[in-house]
Amino acid sequence: MQITNIPNIAAIQNASVRSSETPVGMPVATPTAAQPEIRAGEDFATLQVAHDALRQAAPDFDVTRIAEIKAAMQSGAIRFDADKLSSLIMSIHGGKR
Template sequence: MKITGTGAPTMTPAIGAVAAPSDAAPAAAPVADSSPALQSEVLQPAARALAALPDFDAARVAELRDALAKGELPFDAGRLAGLIQRFHGSR
């Protein structure tokens, strides 16, 4: 899951807050960030490694989907709705 901002940031992003690359971008591409913290030669390899990680674990998603379909994993729609409501608050 990718999260993108719509406005100018009001705070300096955390070191781990590097956006994942699109599918078209090569994994070894340098991180295009003008933040001085990410321009460090020490942090560049870590930033590239983080950017190369997949957005989600497709194998784990397939495993959970199969378990749900077989009835091996309980699903509580009311609990899910409550968690979504708690996450989003009263917006």
């Protein structure tokens, strides 16, 4: 397949930028002052304490509620309909509406 309807294709094909040149409008990297010292051990310890506290305060999921739903599905009180679920997913994520 060849694309032939690109405007200004000749200008694009004939343009070249040497590695020593910077194209117009492109930012130029400049050396900066010394970077601050990274203290990975101390930073990790601080983040780990915060992470643990957050997990205790707000768990990712409700274990009790999940157990209730599993029990209801196993007893037949809740029927899982894979077709219905897939239809809903398709309607939300790009399927025909």
